[in-house]
Amino acid sequence: MAGNDRRRGAVRKSKKKGMVVGSGGQRRKGLRGKGPTPKAEERVSHPAKRRADARAKAEAQRAKRKAALESQPELVAxxxxxxxxxxxxVPASGLYVAQGVDIDDRVTEAVREAKSRGITVLDVPRVELDRMTKNAVHQGLALQVPQFQYAHPDDVLTAARDSGLPPLIVALDGVTDPRNLGAxxxxxxxxxxxxxxxxxxxxAGVTAVAWRTSAGTAAKLPVARAVNLTRTLRDLKAEGLMVVGLDADGDVTADELALATEPLVVVVGSEGRGLSRLVRETCDQTVSIPMAGGVESLNASVAAGVVLAEVARRRRIR
Incomplete structure (x- = not known):
């Protein structure tokens, strides 16, 4: 029909070849790949991602609880x-005395000493003190102390050299019982x-149990934490100290320890497996304690006391 191409909505088809108005290449871009498929844990709404998020949230909560526990004060009972x-x-913030406790010289001295140092003295029901100390044998007294402040291994070496005596340092390799640590x-x-x-x-760390076993000496003696014990022992050796480890199959017995008068590090192994392999290889010498037949081994703290007593004896008669 003549003139039909001019009606409203009509489109005139052109036979002209070449570029025409179109998508501008957008369809070609749409066909391009979007990279590798993300891992399941990274896809939104994927079950694996929900599980990963739940694990991360639980780990964050555990870390928060651990930090809260570490910031809480300890009670020495x-x-x-x-x-x-x-x-x-020892720095303390409160002395708890059970109501109706039998007064003796120790209770009187504790209260007097606390008041003279400005430490708050609180009377609490015995059942409350039982709860606070987790049913420990408190005998009616408990002292609130802050978290222990550890020294650096370099500080221990500096204190040893400043003493004017041959350095004597004790290192613990995997001792996990705080009572052994305190002893x-x-x-x-x-x-x-x-x-x-x-x-x-x-x-083990210096907790209230270790404080109790050490009978307060943890406040007089620097206790350091080593990120890597083997590396710390090697550093001490580089500073001129000899390293001896307590071992049931030692090279020498305690009464034959000629290195006792030298600058010395005494390494005490764990309660069960003893010295670890790397620590044993780092030692210059291993020492055993002669015992009567039928006795397999000594407690870690007892063994340490025996060897340290022998070292002290040899240094006195040097």
Whole structure:
């Protein structure tokens, strides 16, 4: 029909070849790949991503709870440990006394010492003190102390050199019982050691139990944490110290330890497996304790006390 191409909505078809108005190449771009398929854990709304998010949230909550626990103060329970801590000048924020407790010289001294240092003294029901100490044998007394502040291994070496005596340092390799740690700290202080070094991982820390066992000596003796115990021992060797490890199959016995008068590091192994392989290889010498037949081994803290006593004896008669 003539003139039909001019009606509204009509499109005139052109026979002209070449470029025409179109998509401008957008369809070609739409066909391009979008890269590798993301992992399941990275895809929104994928079940694997929801599980990964739940695990991350649970881990964050555990870390938060751990940080909260580490920031909480510790309670040293028992009359003798409390008195020893107060005598040693352990920083404390509160002394809890059970109501109706039998008063003796230790209770009187604890209260007097706490008041003289400005430490708050609180009377609490015995059942409340049982709950606070987790049913420990508190004997009506408990002392609230802050989290222990560890030294650096270099600080221990500096303190040893400043003493003017041959350095004597005790290192613990995987001792996980805080009572053993506290007993070793007490023996180290008694026999003239200049400090104790513990690994940062897989080792007991200075908790209220360790405070109690050490009877406050943890406040007098620097205790350091080593990120890597083997590397720390090698650094001490480079500084001129000899390293001896306690081992049931030692090279020498304790009474034959000629290195006792030298700058020395005494390494005590764990309660079960003893020294780890790398630590044993780092030692210059291993030492055993002669015992009567039928006895397999000694407790780690007892063994440390025996060897440290022998080292102290040899240094006195040198």
């Amino acid at each position: 028992g009359r003798n440990p409390v008195v020893e801590c107060l005598r040693a000048g 070793v700290i007490r023996s180290a202080a008694a026999f003239g050691a200049h400090g104790v070094i513990v690994p940062q991982r897989r080792s």
